[in-house]
Amino acid sequence: MAHEIIMPALGMAxxxxxxxxxxxxxxxxVKKGDPLMEVETDKSTMEVEAQHDGFLANVSAFENTDVPVGEVVALIVENLEAAPQEKKRASEKNNNDNEQNLPNETSIKKETKPAEDFPAPSASNGSLDEQKIEGPSFTKEKILASPKLRSxxxxxxxxxxxxKKAxxxxxxxxxxxxxxxxxxxxxxKMPLRNNATSLVSKSSFLIFMSEINSASEKNISSELIFASFISASLRVIxxxxxxxxxxxxxxxLNSVLYQDPDKFQLENIRPSNNDIAITAEVCDLTATDFIQLSGDINSDINFTISDFSEQYMITLDWQPNKISQQNALSLLRDLSMRIKSPLKQLL
Amino acid sequence: MREITFGAAVNEAMAEEMRLDESIIILGEDVAEAGTPFKVLSGLVEEFGTERVIDTPISEPGFTGIAVGAAMTGLRPIVDLMFGDFLFLIMDQLCNQAAKTHYMSGGKLSVPMVLRTNMGATRRSAAQHSQSLQALVAHIPGLKVAMPSSAYEAKGLMKTAIRDNNPVVIFEDKLMYNDKAEVPEEEYLINFGEANILRPGTDITLIATSSMVQQAEMAANTLADQNISAEVIDPRTISPLDETTLINSVKKTSHAIVIDEGHQNYGITAEIAARISEKAFYYLDAPVQRLGAMDVPVPFSPVLEDLTVPTAQQIHERVVMVLEGKI
Incomplete structure (x- = not known):
């Protein structure tokens, strides 16, 4: 337990x-009653006595300096090891006070989840580093916001x-x-995602599907063809x-896993039970009334396929940190091409 | 339901109460023969006689002092102060004597007195007969202050005031005496400290007193055309003030404008705005706005006078500014 010693007010004003x-x-x-320091005010001097037993610690005011009334100039602690490490000279403290009082932002910052771009300053980082990270223009200014928004x-x-940053x-x-x-x-935690959408005519695809179904004895669904095409397109990038x-x-929207579906004959594609990494997710909405569905995306590449009158709407949604826009667009272009002219695949 | 004028409603309230209680008297300048310059009291002297409806000499401090003494000793006087501007003449009688007697006598004396007076500009009466001085009186503990906004309110609040055992000041807008409203024939009272939500809304709360209630309602109508839903609240009495209703409304709408015809500086609008800021601060999405009379002596020039009083258009414009985030 530390007791503060403050500069006393000896005069009225x-x-x-x-x-x-x-x-x-x-x-x-020091013992209670021991004189600790000599203080001068309005031409009179007096001695300030200790109010507690202990040790004098954290002396923060120099002799022969003016100290604001009420300012803590030292502590009396019960044992020296327990003395707080922080040590500020009274003359410097005013400046520090400003820094401590000003940015409410600093305290707000501490509450928020540390963002990737703004790693929480570790204890070893000096205050200079901290300022660099947060940017002085953001930490020192007040943020104007309505009380309702604040709460x-x-x-x-x-x-x-x-x-403000945005x-x-x-x-x-x-x-x-x-x-x-x-x-x-x-x-x-959630990175910003980019997306692109293309519309592709269904007609060739449907003809292709009916022809391969009449050739083979099995019933090959559009799902198997899509999975195969997507797999082939992905291999490009x-x-x-x-x-x-x-x-x-x-x-x-039940999910299954396909492993390398483009390496199988269409009629031989089967869902996989192997524990493999997921390269891409496909959300096939053609059996539903929906054309878009967001959220619940966990992979870097996500396709959404939906019916859009005589066309398929194909949306590619990608994680820009992992996939460049160039690659993403060529991926979407490649897949659109395969669906638009499926027979070219066979050549 | 029948419609009667604001003036007739006041008259009816006083007559009804005087029939019920013989200790009620009226005193003031031109209250008997003339029935006041606004003819509000016409007919009362014929029914109740000059013993109970007393024309006094032109001495406001004199007859107000008489009324305070009469109230302490058993009568229930209604003092008629011809213009609200004359309040400055009776400050000691009202604020030092009437307001404090019950407290200073340890509850042994009370002053069941009603001071009915008026407010409101744009009657071309110049700076000494056009002021709205309700803030002056509402500042004093021990005085209740009612501000009726229609004939219905005027009757209900006057009857409650007469039955109150403490001094009550009623400010009537002198431009509303001929405005008609539905007033039931059967008896009713309006409790003090119960605000009236005239129009529920969700986007902004307009708190308006007396004459400004009409302006706020007109603004709410034109705002509705722009799909802005304004809640209009009449506090009815500014002392006591129904803080709960006001605060709850602002918590719902997150925006508020306070409108009163008194000067804006240190006025009713300031007090209500401060209370909202104190008690609904974390719900506010924009600073609380005030619209009061311009802080100038009321001009005699009609063109200038009209500029000093808040209007429905000003309220409308301010609402749009608040909601668009321009304030």
Whole structure:
């Protein structure tokens, strides 16, 4: 337990007192009633006595300096090891105070999940590093936001600074909450995803399907053809021996796994029970009324296939950190081509 | 339901109460023969006689002092102060004596007195007969302040005021005396400290008193055309103030504008806005706005006078600014 020693107010309108001399040295044992320091104010001096037994520690005011009334100038601690490490000179403390009081942002920052781009400063990082990471322009400025937005954001542990970084106009209001949620989720675990959509005529594909079904005895579904085509297209951009495709289809969107479906005859493609890495996910909505479905995406590449009158709508949704836009677009182009002119596959 | 004017509603309230209680008297300038310059009290002296409807000399401090003394000793006087601007003349009688007697006598005396007076500009009456001084009175503990916004409100609040055992000041808008509203024939009272939600809404709360209630309702109508849903609330009495209703509304809408015809500086609008900021702060999505009378002596020039009072159009414009985030 540490007791604070403060600069006392000795006069009516006194703002500072002059510390004339310390009468004990840092680390000295003191007893209650021992004179600790000599203080001068309005031409009179007096001695300040210890109010507790212990050791004098954390002396933070120099002799012959003016110290604001109420300022802590030292501590009396029960044992020296327990003395707090932090040591500030009284003269410097004013500057530090400003830093501590100003950025509410700093305290807000601590509450939010550490984002990938902004790793939490470790203890070994100096304060300089910390400033570099957070950017002085964001930490030192006040954020203008309505009280309602502040309370809503606080309830969801969201940091308003994301709106500022994204260039939204202040003051932020409750209507900005949805943007803040999005920005924060991108900042955190869920990366921003990109997507592209193409529309492909069904006609050749349907003819192709009916012809191979009349040739073979089995009933080959569009699912098997799609899985095979996607697998073949993926091979163009993916350097992997094994292609694993998680395929969701049917009204219930149940999922199955296909391993290298492009390496099999269409009638021989079977779902795999092997424990293989998933290269891409396919959400086949052709058996449903939906044309789009978002969320629940776990792989870097995700295809959504849906019926769009006489066409298939194919959406590719990719993780830009892993797949370049160039590769993504050539992947989508390649797949669209295969569906548009399936017979070319056989040549 | 029948419709009667604001003035007739006040008259009816006083007459009904005077029939019930013989200790009620009226005193003031031109209350008997003339029935006041606004003819609100016409007919009362004929029914109740000059013993109970008393024309006084032109001395506001004198007759208000008489009324305070009469109230302490058993009568229930209604003081008629011809213009609200004359409040400055009776400050000691009202604020030092009437407001404090019950407290300072340890509850042994009370002052069951009603001071009915008026407010409101745009009557071309110049700076000394056009002020709205409700804030001056509402500032004093011990005084209740009612601000009726229609004939219905005027009757119900006046009857409650007369039955109150403490001094009540009623501010009537002198431009509303001829406005008609539905007033039931059967007796009713309006409790003090119970705000009236005239129009429920979800986007913004308009808190308006007296004459400004009409303006707020007009603004709410035009705002509805723009799909803005404004809730209009009349506090009815500014002291006591129904804080709960106001705060709950602002918690719902997250936006508020307070409108009162008194000067904006240090006024009713300031007090209500402050309470909202204190108690609904974390629900606010924009700063609470005030619309009061311009902080100038009320001009005699009609063109200038009209500019000093908040209007439905100003309210409408301010609402749009608040909701569009321009404030």
């Amino acid at each position: 006194q703002e500072t007192g002059r510390l004339v001399a310390w009468l004990k040295n840092e680390g000295d044992a 809503l954001a606080a309830a969801e542990n969201l940091n308003l600074i994301e709106l 260039g939204f106009t202040e003051p932020f209001k409750a209507a900005d909450l949805s943007s803040l949620r999005q920005l924060s989720s991108h900042q955190g 993916i350097n992997s021996e094994i292609i694993g495709i998680k395929y969701k289809s049917g009204e219930e």
